[in-house]
Amino acid sequence: HSLRNIDELCASIVRSHRETNQYRVEELQALRWKLFSREELQAYQSKSVDEMWQHCAIRLTDAVQYVVEFAKHIPGFRMLSQNDQIALLKTGSMEVVLVRMSRFFNTENNTVFFDGKFAGAEIFKSLACGDLITAVFDFAHDMCGLKLTEQQIALFSALVLINADRPCLEDRGRVQRVQRSVELGLTHILHRDNQDNLMHKLYQRMAVLRSLCSLHMEKLRWFSQRYPLTAHSLFPPLYKELFA
Numbered sequence: 001h002s003l004r005n006i007d008e009l010c011a012s013i014v015r016s017h018r019e020t021n022q023y024r025v026e027e028l029q030a031l032r033w034k035l036f037s038r039e040e041l042q043a044y045q046s047k048s049v050d051e052m053w054q055h056c057a058i059r060l061t062d063a064v065q066y067v068v069e070f071a072k073h074i075p076g077f078r079m080l081s082q083n084d085q086i087a088l089l090k091t092g093s094m095e096v097v098l099v100r101m102s103r104f105f106n107t108e109n110n111t112v113f114f115d116g117k118f119a120g121a122e123i124f125k126s127l128a129c130g131d132l133i134t135a136v137f138d139f140a141h142d143m144c145g146l147k148l149t150e151q152q153i154a155l156f157s158a159l160v161l162i163n164a165d166r167p168c169l170e171d172r173g174r175v176q177r178v179q180r181s182v183e184l185g186l187t188h189i190l191h192r193d194n195q196d197n198l199m200h201k202l203y204q205r206m207a208v209l210r211s212l213c214s215l216h217m218e219k220l221r222w223f224s225q226r227y228p229l230t231a232h233s234l235f236p237p238l239y240k241e242l243f244a
């Protein structure tokens, strides 16, 4: 890998990250103090479990669509077989959504961007999965502590997605080669930013992401058993395809 290739790889991943985000950082910084009123909060909290799950699944699926677009523009991702691309998105897209959402977490009042405003954990009460919500908020808070730049987030997101250890890959070797080039890109960016020490912290966060996503899958299984109709006929098809 000549340095030129690595620079080009980083530039295309950063460009793709920027072009596939629903919101720009500046946009959401401006909304940071736009909070839900007590009435709005009560309206969310009085939704039934299945209503709130459906509401969130739709929004989560929106965010996942953008991650699919991001993946398609990662050099080397499109070279992989269709099956391997799906396998990587199945396990990685939620993780990238969590990394992206964490950028907009407001650590001063512990709120996350949801439905156009910033919401505290209590708004998700009717989901009846408090441990998942707490874990997501803790992760977002922790990620903010790393103060990653958009470029670092772009390369980290690509590395989260292109992971040769994922289950049911056809050509693990090929995924490994793409993963190694993205790893080189991330270490290159961190070295340039004089933050080599971040690399091992980011690998630690990848393990937390995996546990968050298995908790999400566990909650989804619990929900689908209790509300089969909602899960099978009212959730977005992409949500079912990727998570169910």
Ligand SMILES: CCS(=O)(=O)c1ccc(CC(=O)Nc2nc(-c3ccccc3)c(C(=O)c3ccccc3CC(C)C)s2)cc1
Pocket: 021, 022, 023, 053, 056, 057, 059, 060, 063, 097, 098, 100, 101, 102, 103, 104, 112, 113, 114, 115, 116, 124, 127, 132, 133, 136, 137, 216
């Ligand atoms: C991701 C791209 S982005 O431009 O940053 C962006 C784009 C769009 C938004 C707005 C948005 O959809 N926010 C959502 N927030 C949460 C959420 C919820 C609980 C805690 C923390 C955040 C959503 C979820 O549905 C969710 C997310 C993670 C785990 C679990 C769930 C709920 C389960 C039941 C599906 S959707 C925010 C950020």
